[in-house]
Amino acid sequence: MPKTTDVVRLRVTAHRLGVRRFRLALLMIVSYLAMMTFLIYSARHTPQSPVVATDFGPAVIAVASCMAFSVILTGFFVFVRNRD
């Protein structure tokens, strides 16, 4: 059975890790919502044109950034946790 002091120490560690997790999760959610806001905004404010314009527009870059961010954050978390 764990001693009271062990439990307290465990709780402190868990809370610190929990805070880190929640910060990362919030970061992901905020970045996703930012992408969504930008996409909705750009869809409403970009005039459509039949003329060929650029290769990768801002919307493509926003989607690609969100995808890349997902991979980077996942990799970062795994790297940090495996090193602990």
Place this chain on the structure above:
Amino acid sequence: MRIPRNSISFLLATVSTFGAGGVAYSAQSDSQIRQADFSTIVFFVVFAALTLLICVWAGRRATSSSEYLTAGSSISAGQNGLAIAGDYMSAGAFLGLSGAIYVSGLDGMFLAASYLASWPIVLFLVAEPLRRLGKYSFADVLAHKLRERPIRILAGASTIVIVSFYLVAQMVGAGELISLLFAIGYGPAVIMVGLLMIVFSTLGGMRAATWVQIIKAVLMICGSAMIAALALNRFGFSASDLLKTAEANHPNGNGIMNIHGFSQDGIATLSLGVGILFGTSGLPHILMRFFTVHDERAARVSVFYATCLIALFFTMLFFIGYGSIAILRGDATYANASGALFGGNNLAPIHLARAVGGSVLAGFISAVAFATILAVVSGLIIAGASSAANDLVVGLSGRHLDERKRLRISRISALALGVLGIVFGLACEGQNVAYLLALATAIAASANFPLLLLAIYWDGLTTRGAVVGGTFGLISSVALTVIGPTIWSKVLGLGPAIFPYDSPALFTVPLTLFVCWVVSIAKAEPEKDWQLTQPSVAQYVE
């Protein structure tokens, strides 16, 4: 071609194809497409034989419930990463997202980005504690902290509901896909897929489903890479030229490089996004994957592998989708004058494979799509069977089962779910199954995810709070989807929808969290003796 007027319905239809193997063929089916190709049949027979061999091999090992339901937790991180990626590289993702890009450009990639963004949430919040505390289902995590019987009944009920909706969507999609690929009727197609699925899931179990997912994921990545490379080859490997040709071919011009599906209603888009973002963390067949690895280190590494592979796959879909616009639009062999593809726009990657790689590549891709359906459906059935044996039966009877009984009930449950899938699949012929998958995702986000989150990270959650909140999430998400535009207006034809949004997750997820919190703080429950000596669930996060 104009983008569909009801943008959210279009998105939901695309979401449905993500898991359902592509369901939007019927409106444009063409006799020209309904011809079973020899190479398709050869690849199909090879794949079916291979999967059955794997099933027999795995079935010999499935002598215990842990081996049958979780492959004895002996799957490595790399294998599990491939299997998780395989769950996401469904035929629906391949066909549906490519078709969505073919129709309206970047809208399809938004969905891809949304699904990918859900994986860090899974990793940060649920993967490790789930692996450490769970054995057969996510209810194990809840039962670690809360009273077991009510929580297992609730978890079992929501799992069966989610799995059933997913299963029906898969069966209808599979029936239509196989019917098209092999030029047979819808009924025989559903029965054929259903029987294979029952044999596969009742005999082979999780190990067979995992290995088929692994093989299929590798083949799907290779096949997609081949199509994308051959499409780029047409343009001298210049992505710029490919995109410029696509823009020139599409009536929307450079508009296909922007999002349009969301321009009508931001709230509806946000709700759909919230459902996708949090729904993955509550989907039973996804959560089951974390029980197949040895420890939490393997669980988190497997999520990283899966995220990388899924991102790679979605990137190739980008080129396949835009390559379809550049190569298939205007080609009378594949599309009519208005740009609609023969057999439906979801067949864009199959047509593109035929255009750039001939019938052999098209046959190969079609067979991979079939293997995908088989593997995804088997995973769903095993998740449902696991919950039935370990949650519902234990919750209702109030006692744990011995090894033999658990294995027997799991197999009987798998058989029952398989038969249910065939019956409902036949009954739902021709139905728009978009809402089934949207509903399943919304239920997972509304009923399962809040409970898991609070059970892991909040010591104040009580059994009463979890049961009331979870029941509220389950019922509200089902009810709001039923009175939403897709079911209320389009399926049932009852006039204007009472609830204006297809996906209710934006409202039901925070409301479920709120109800859990209010009920929990309203009346604290006395801790049981063992809880006083146990570390809290949150400590297992470490």
